[in-house]
Amino acid sequence: METAKPSSPMQGPEKPQLSRVESISPWREAYWQLRKNKLAIVGLCIVLFFIFMAIFAPLLTSHSFSSMNAADRLQGPSAAHWFGTDYSGRDIFSRIVYGARISLMVGFFAVTGAMFFGSLLGIVAGFYGKWIDMIISRIFDIMLAFPSILLAIAIVSVLGPSLQNALIAIAIINIPIFGRLVRSKVISIRQEEYILAAKAQGMKSTRILFHHVLPNSTAPIIVQATLGFGTAILEAAALGFLGLGAQPPTPEWGRMLSDSRQYIQSAPWTVLFPGFSIMLVVLGFNMIGDGLRDALDPKMKS
């Protein structure tokens, strides 16, 4: 293309280079930043490992996660049972592998739900302002005035203990976190000149919202979603541990911990592996989240 129009006085030989530099999108730049971040890569590997485990659970396990065998109860780790067996003779490795499905599922749906409703409320509050903003912001304030796990416990105590209700509770308590984030982002974007220009061109406010405001507020949402994924898994496990989440025989990691805690001295592996799995997967998400924040948030760049 450059050689085709050499006669143009405005296009010197440096123009193509310049435009190439400019064409690096912020996403691509963030991607390069992220690739340099070793911790984020480690985190990504951990998370991919758990996703792999969750998808291929039936292929990875030779025992059923729920079949009980009294003769095999509380056996230590061995070739037959890699992580040992629990108090009713169930294979802990199989339960951990299938448990990955539950934890990732809870994390995914809770975060997606919270992100959807939180963003919606945040956009409405930030874009329309006035009394709508007042009401939505006060509701967020009130919800955030409760320690989050406490609010989840309150919701589950109303709905009744089950995995599904725990998921709903976790989604609800995370709504104001996304909501506030999106609201503040929308308010700051609303003041930008390009929004004014779009308005001056006669663009409809819904179009401005979806074409300009939303795409420009995705970065913090993505960071929060990644970090929130880990928190959601942790909260689900805590509810499970308290008996307010997944019910037996579901192989939920938190529930496995509370069911096995009385055997901790005689059979420590029954407590060791489920807890370690929770920690590892949450660590993975936190590492990616931290890396993404450094990559996507220009203010944090040093």
Add this chain to the structure above:
Amino acid sequence: MLSYTIRRLLMLIPVLIGMSLITFSIIHLIPGNPAQTILGEQATPQAIAQLEEQLGLNEPYFVQYGNYMAGLVQGDLGTSLRTRGEISSEIRPYLAATIELTTFAMIFAVVVGVNAGIISAWKQNSLFDYTAMIIALVGVSMPIFWLGLMQQWIFAQELGWLPAFGRGNPRDPVETTTHFYLIDSIINGRLDQWWTSFKHLILPGIALGTIPMAIIARMTRSSMLEVLRHDYIRTIEAKGSRTFTVIYRHGFKNAVIPVLTVVGLQTGTLLGGAILTETIFSWPGIGRYVYEAIGNRDYPVIQSGILVIATMFVLINLVVDLLYSYIDPRIKY
């Protein structure tokens, strides 16, 4: 400052009203007939009618809320369905136990977290820095109920260094006046009991304080790195001040505001985490009080317990907000 304090207190009112509305609604949001759910399937219609009468469920919604608020304002938190006792007096020892535990956990988190963060920033990219930050990263991701169980197993059951359950020796109970064992034992002049109570605090306190410690350490480090870059720090160093003075008096003093914010927010983690820690270590605190009430479907206790914990959280954040301008007089409202 005074006008800000008053404004900040007034802003608290809608939040507190909203919170009371949420806790009030807990009992009303139970699907189906709340009285039936509380009493179970086999309840007689008379028993259900009696409970509805007792809880005032027959009144219109707004009348019920009005009565509830009128009670709250007078310090009436309702009556427990299980023990039939006044919750406001029943809750006191539990509340004291939780405050004792969370205070200890917070002191641990702040002392360890702030110092680790400061040293990490001062010796940036050193072995200490890397180790501390990896511990902090793992600490943030740690399920505290698992950490608590592991501590209990290693330090109480295997090594036998520290007690695993409760607040003190049940055969030699502390005579209570304030319900804070560390204070009561001193009032009674029983230093042996003070030591026993203190030993009981260590494991649950550390388990509970780990996540805030990790977050405080990370925040202190990044805030300190920001401050240590400034010219005035170099000037003070050039002047020949002792490193300790440079770091703590000139450095940390300017880095403390973000750390304080995190401390305030982390009290929420502590109060929420108290439910888990208290369950594991059989700590007779408010979290366990609420947790047991959930098992017993003792909804008035659930409502009041949650409201009391949330109110504590709100008040602590109020204090933190007010502290800002005390610490940094440049902050004016």
